[in-house]
Amino acid sequence: MERRTFLNIGAGLGSLAIAAPLRAQFIPQPSQSKEKWAVLFATMYGTTRDAAAWVSEGMGAIADVYDVRKPPADIAAYDNLVIGSAIMGFTILPELNKYLEANAAKIKGKVRGLFVVCGNLRNMPGDEQVKTYIDGILVKSAGVASSVPRAAFGGRITKAVWDPKVYKDNMDTYAKMGVSTDDFDNLRRADCMKLGAEILAKKA
Ligand SMILES: Cc1cc2nc3c(=O)[nH]c(=O)nc-3n(C[C@H](O)[C@H](O)[C@H](O)COP(=O)(O)O)c2cc1C
Incomplete structure (x- = not known):
């Protein structure tokens, strides 16, 4: 690559860094439907x-895909919502819980799908995690029936993104439990896409 081209790209990225929001924004495709959809998620380390x-x-x-720490200016502008959370300490993330409580009236009747992402000690989650984390916790926070399409996805351990305290605490816990401390990635794109398709089909 010529140096000039490289510099131009560099300048472009520089201005992007100033103008862009902190979260990685996902610009949606145009929809055939007039209805507006948002996926609202709570994550600590990016899996969700x-x-x-x-x-x-x-x-x-x-x-539109939103991190709950940077929610839309007006959630009431959306007709349909999908809500997902990482599981930590056997529950959904507190930021999401707070947001759902504060906006309960605006999201009422609009939640079409739910999901959680859980490490589950390296095992793929199944019906038990759906029952515990979605039916037992997330449906209540989101104020919906447990009959909306829903799924529990496998999580990740990425030690490189943990802050030092989390790193030490988790390493100590895993050592005590005698489980592996290696990184893993059980999130499967196909499972996530399947839930998306199911949500859309149910709404149609
Ligand atoms: C501090 C901490 C607590 C966790 N607690 C649980 C838990 O209670 N149950 C579980 O299945 N996974 C637990 N996990 C694993 C996470 O669910 C997994 O790492 C997930 O991929 C995190 O999602 P995120 O990257 O979107 O934050 C925990 C992870 C951390 C770092």
């Missing part, structure tokens, strides 16, 4: 962000 983008892809990528 990836799940949210892939759920949206399964819907034809028509949804």
Whole structure:
């Protein structure tokens, strides 16, 4: 690559860094439907962000995808919502819980799908995790019936993104439990896309 081209790209990225929001924004595809969709997710280390983008892809990528720490200015502008959370300490993330409580009236009747992402000690989650984390916790926070399409996805351990305290605490816990401390990645894009397709089909 010529140096000039490289510099131009560099300048472009520089201005992007100033103008862009902090979260990685996902610009949706135009939708045939007039209805507006948003996927709202809570993550600590990014697994649930990836799940949210892939759920949206399964819907034809028509949804705006928001980190709950940077929510839309007006959630009431959306007709349909999908909500997902990482599981930590056996529950959904507190930021999501707070947001759902504060916006209960605006999201009422609009939640079309739910998901959680859980490490589950390296095992793929199944019906038990759906029951515990979605039917037992997330449906209540989101104020919906447990009959909306829903799924529990496998999580990740990525030690490189843990802050030092989390790193030490988790390493101590895993050592005590005698489980592996190696990184793993059990999130499957196909599972996320399948849920997205199911949500869209049920709404149609
Ligand atoms: C501090 C901490 C607590 C966790 N607690 C649980 C838990 O209670 N149950 C579980 O299945 N996974 C647990 N996990 C694993 C996470 O669910 C997994 O790492 C997931 O991919 C995190 O999602 P995120 O990257 O979107 O934050 C925990 C992970 C961390 C770092």
